[in-house]
Amino acid sequence: MSHFLSNVAAHYKKPLLSIALLAGLIGSTHATTYLIVPDNSNARFEIDHFNTSTNTGGFYNITGQLQYDPDAKIGNISVVIPVNSLNTGNKAFDNVLISPDFFDADKYPLISFESTNWHFVDTNANGVGVGDVVKVDGNLTMHGSTHPVTLSATKFNCYFSFIAKSQVCGGDFTTTIDRRKWDISKYTLLGITEMVKLKIQIEAAKQ
Known part of the structure; x- marks a missing residue:
């Protein structure tokens, strides 16, 4: 764990922030540990554009750690997202979004998510849903x-990857947030909605 924390801290040159973001993982000592695979993980967004179309984009190069035990119904995840990885397919638009008007990447270079509680399917008499x-x-x-958010899992599964030569767990998650809560409210009064839909794909390899 200390090796992982130091690597993330060194990569982003934000040691105190990175350690604080990931320290919550240490408590889950009985679950299997998985490292997020950046190539297979992303956080994409959709936002209505003046009620005529939908602007989309995504964040990439996600790092972090998952701890998971399906039998004990234990899960924990911390995710670190570099704001400068934002990609909408339009460089000019990317520059607008990472500017002080929106994400202000120079001042706030990272987005993070730390789980507080995982919800599992209740098992029936035959054990289905474990x-x-x-x-x-x-x-x-x-x-x-x-601010607190709840991610709904549309998929979550574990399998042995012959490519990674390791057990892999991952899933797709969705949520909708009100960007004003994070003080990103530019153009809401002009018709760009405050509600942003997030679609998050995570894949992590067993350590």
């Missing part, structure tokens, strides 16, 4: 503010 993840509660830190 380990199935329904949703994950946690705290989303962005633009200098932290």
Whole structure:
């Protein structure tokens, strides 16, 4: 664990912040540990554009750690997202979004999510549903503010990857947030909605 924390801290040159974001993982000592695979993980967003179209984009190069035990119904995850990884397919628009008008990447270079509670399917008499993840509660830190969010799991599964030569767990999650809570409210009065839909894909390899 200390090796992982030091690597993330060194990578982002924000040692105190990175350690604080990931320290919550240490308590889950009985679950299997998985490292997030950046190539197979992302956080995409959709936001209505003046009620005529939908602007989309995503964040990449996500790092973090998952701890998971389906039998004991234990889960814990911390995710670190570099704001400068934002990609909408339009460089000019990217520059607008990472500017002080929106994410202000120079001042707030990281977005983080730390889970606080995992919800699992209740098992029936035959044990069906063991380990199935329904949703994950946690705290989303962005633009200098932290607020609780709940991610709904549309998929979550573990399998042995012959490519990674390791057990892999991952899933797709969705949520909708009000960007004003994080003080990102530019153009809401002009017709760009405050509600942003997030679609998060996470894959993590067993350590």
